[in-house]
Amino acid sequence: MTITPKIAAYVYPGWHPIPERDASFHPGFTEWELVRDCKPRFPDHAQPRVPAMGAYDDRDPHAVGARVQLAMEHGVDAFVYGTFWCRGKRVFEDALDLGFLGSDQGAKAPFALMWANRMPRRVLPVRRSEAEVISEDRRVRSDVADFVAFIEHLATRYMLRDNYLRVDDRPYFSIFDSTFFLRDLGLDAAALAIAAARARVRELGLPGLHLAAIDPAEDVVGDLARIGFDSVTHYVLLPYWKGPPVQDYATVAAQRAAEWAGTAASAGLPYHPSVSPGWDASPRGADFGDARPDRYPWAPVVTGEHPREFARALRRALEFAQERNAPLAFVASLNEWSEGHYLEPDARFGNGWLEAVQQARRDASDAPISRPLLTNG
Numbered sequence: 001m002t003i004t005p006k007i008a009a010y011v012y013p014g015w016h017p018i019p020e021r022d023a024s025f026h027p028g029f030t031e032w033e034l035v036r037d038c039k040p041r042f043p044d045h046a047q048p049r050v051p052a053m054g055a056y057d058d059r060d061p062h063a064v065g066a067r068v069q070l071a072m073e074h075g076v077d078a079f080v081y082g083t084f085w086c087r088g089k090r091v092f093e094d095a096l097d098l099g100f101l102g103s104d105q106g107a108k109a110p111f112a113l114m115w116a117n118r119m120p121r122r123v124l125p126v127r128r129s130e131a132e133v134i135s136e137d138r139r140v141r142s143d144v145a146d147f148v149a150f151i152e153h154l155a156t157r158y159m160l161r162d163n164y165l166r167v168d169d170r171p172y173f174s175i176f177d178s179t180f181f182l183r184d185l186g187l188d189a190a191a192l193a194i195a196a197a198r199a200r201v202r203e204l205g206l207p208g209l210h211l212a213a214i215d216p217a218e219d220v221v222g223d224l225a226r227i228g229f230d231s232v233t234h235y236v237l238l239p240y241w242k243g244p245p246v247q248d249y250a251t252v253a254a255q256r257a258a259e260w261a262g263t264a265a266s267a268g269l270p271y272h273p274s275v276s277p278g279w280d281a282s283p284r285g286a287d288f289g290d291a292r293p294d295r296y297p298w299a300p301v302v303t304g305e306h307p308r309e310f311a312r313a314l315r316r317a318l319e320f321a322q323e324r325n326a327p328l329a330f331v332a333s334l335n336e337w338s339e340g341h342y343l344e345p346d347a348r349f350g351n352g353w354l355e356a357v358q359q360a361r362r363d364a365s366d367a368p369i370s371r372p373l374l375t376n377g
Contacts (some may be wrong), residue, residue, distance in 0.1 A: 001071045003327055004271055005318055005321035005322055005323070005326060005327055005328055005329045005331075006078060006256035006321065007075060007076050007077050007078075007318075007328075007329055007331060007357060007361070008076075008077060008078040008079065008080050008112070008165070008330050008331070009071065009078070009079055009080065009330070009331045009334040010079075010114065010117040010235065010330065010331070010332045010333035010334065011079050011080065011081045011082065011095075011330075011333060011334045011335060011344060012081065012082055012098070012333055012334075013058060013081055013083075013084075013093070013095030014030070014031060014120065014135070014136075015031065015032065015055075015058040015095065015096075015335070016030060016058050016059045016090050016092070016094060016095060017030055017058045018120075020120065021052070021120065022219040024122040030056040031338045032141075032337075032338070034057070034124060034125055034283035034284060034338050035048060035049055035055075035338055036048060036335045036370070037283070038282055038283040040179075041286070041289075043281060044303065045280075045282075045301070045303070046280070046303070046348065047282060047283070048282070048283075049283075049337055049342075049346055049347075049348075050341060050346060050347035050348075051337065051344060051346060052342065052344075052345035052346055052347055052350060053066070053067070053343070053345055054166055057099075057178075058094075058099045058100075059094045059095060059098040059099045060098075060099055061099055061100075061103035061106070062103070062292055063099070063101055064099035064102075064105075065103030065104055065106060065340060066096075066354050067334070067344055068103060068105040068106050068109055069105045070344075071334060071343060071354060072105070072109060072346075073334040073343075074343075074351070074354035074358050075112060075345070075354075075357040075358050075361045076354075076357060078109070078110035078111060078112065078144070078165050079100065079106075079110070079111045079112075079334065080111070080114050080165075080172075081095070081096045081111060081113055081114070082113075082114050082116040083096070083113045083114065083115060083154070083301075084118075084120070084133070085115065085117075085140070085150050085153075086119055086140045087142075087260070089286075090117070091120060092120075094247070096111075097344045099266065100263050107310055108163055109163060109167045110164075110246060111158075111165060112173065112174055113154055113158060113165065113167035113172070113174075114174045114175070114176055115150070115174070115175045115176060116176045116212055117133065117140040117142075117175060117177050117180065117181060118138045118139060118140055118177060119137070119138045119139075120138075120212065120303050122136065122137070124282060124284055125283065125284055125285050125286045127286040127295075129288065129291075129293035129295075130245075131300075131340040132338060133142055139180065139184075141184050142181065142184065142185060142193070143189070143193070144185075145146055145198055147185075147193040147194075147196075148193065148196045148197050148200050150197075151173070151197035151200060151201060151209070152200050152204070154173070155171070155200070155204050156204065157252060159173075159206060161193060163256050165228075166210070167210040167230075167231075167327055168208060168210065169207050170197070170207055170208040170230075171201070171210065172210045172328075173210065173211055173214060174211070174212035174213070174233065175211070175212070175214060175216050176214050176215070177214070177215070178213035178214050178224075179215065179216055179220055179230075180217065182216075182220045182227070182253050183220070186279065187220075187226075187227055190227050190228075191226070191227045194211060194227060194229075195228060195230035197209065198228070210230045210231065210232050211229050211230050211231075212229065212230065212232065212272065213229045213231075213232045213233070214232075214234060214235050215234050215235060215237075216267065219370070220348050221263065221266045221267050222266055222267070222269045222314075224269055225268045225269050227269065228291070229267075229269060229339050230269065230270070230306065231269050231270045231272055232264065232269050232270075232271050232272075233271065233273070233328075233330060234263075234273075234274045234330075234332075235274060236274070236279060236332045236333075236339070237256045237274055237275075237276070238252060238253065238256060238276045238279045238301040238302055239252060239301075239302055240252065240255075241299070243300060245292065245294060245299040245301065246300065246301055246302075247300050247301070247302050248302070248304045249278060249303065249304045249305040249310075250304060250309045250312075251315040252302060253275065253309065253312075254313075254316075257273070257296075257313070257316045257317070259277075260273050261320075262318055262367040264324070269324050270324065271320075271324070272321065272324065272326050272327075272329060272330060273317035273318045273320045273321055274330035275277040275310070275313040275330070275332075275355050276313075276319070276331065276332045276333070276334055276341040277310045277331070277341050277343065277356075278305035278310075278340045279300075279301070279302040279339065279340050279341055280301045280302060280340030281297035281298075281338065281340065283297065283338045283339075284297035284338050285297035285298045287325075289329060297339075301340075302340070305340075306349075307349050307352035307353055307355060307356040308356070308368050310356045310360075311356035311357075311359040311360045312360075313362070314331065314356065314357060315359075315360040315364045317330075317360075318360060318361070318364035319364050322364065331357070344359065358361075
């Protein structure tokens with residue numbers, strides 16, 4: 001059996017003001033300010049990144065719908081929205097509820113959710129080089145009851161929709177920091193939480209849940225199948241964090257792709273490859289000049305990114321997924337401008353990133369689907 005993998009793009013829902021950021025920064029703050037104000041910090045540093053269609057409020061269904069339509073016309077099949085939840089508290093949900101699902105295009109387009117199990121930063125751009133990359137006040141802790149309540153909320157509000165993305169007829173859901181989730185709960189409690197959440201989903205009339213682990217660490221990847229995960233993947237698998245401060249896109253993209261099979265083998269699960277058009281989180285960090293800290297969000301920076309090279313990277317992902325009958329290949333992301341990975345048109349390449357998606361689809365082998373593993377309804 002051979003299938004044609006579908007391309008799903010992650011979506012960052014943080015392009016509108018929220019009360020929490022108003023209190024931390026100033027009323028109306030969004031990361032568009034960071035994107036606009038970032039300047040080149042070394043020779044040939046491609047900053048600022050300028051959106052060709054302009055900055056937008058992702059609560060606006062007209063602005064979001066136009067971008068969704070453009071992405072789908074160029075070969076993006078589905079959209080995976082980050083969703084923030086901390087014991088019942090949600091932030092940024094209006095991007096999905098009002099912008100995406102409120103648009104004519106998003107109301108019909110296949111979509112799924114990724115639990116972004118961290119809360120937004122309270123300081124941007126980051127100004128302390130010694131500050132923790134992930135402070136304790138941003139970590140989202142959970143337990144069995146909380147996880148079940150979360151999944152029930154998502155199931156009743158989103159997963160029952162006709163256009164929610166499914167794999168083997170089960171709603172697809174992923175956990176961004178799967179390592180923290182497992183370490184926080186402990187492996188046995190995590191297994192209980194997943195089993196209980198699946199049981200609750202079935203009570204609501206769904207056939208179960210397809211649960212994907214993102215970026216699992218070496219000490220937990222071998223336990224994923226036993227705990228109840230169905231697949232494994234990554235978000236932005238691009239820079240080497242302990243590598244040089246400036247890294248070449250084509251080189252590191254090929255090196256990372258060579259790791260996909262090992263991750264699948266370690267997990268004993270299907271692997272959905274993820275590729276990115278680039279990586280540069282400089283807008284999120286203050287300019288330290290030549291003393292640029294050797295850590296997120298300052299370094300590393302990936303340079304040499306180009307739609308031509310991205311098309312090659314995505315073609316590799318599609319071929320890897322097709323060879324292994326994996327139904328999905330991911331792109332990180334549609335719109336994370338403040339980290340330098342996006343498909344939306346920019347001032348440098350116009351529609352080049354989206355045209356690269358088309359090119360990759362043409363170039364990848366395209367065996368016929370013998371059984372539809374991915375559905376949206």
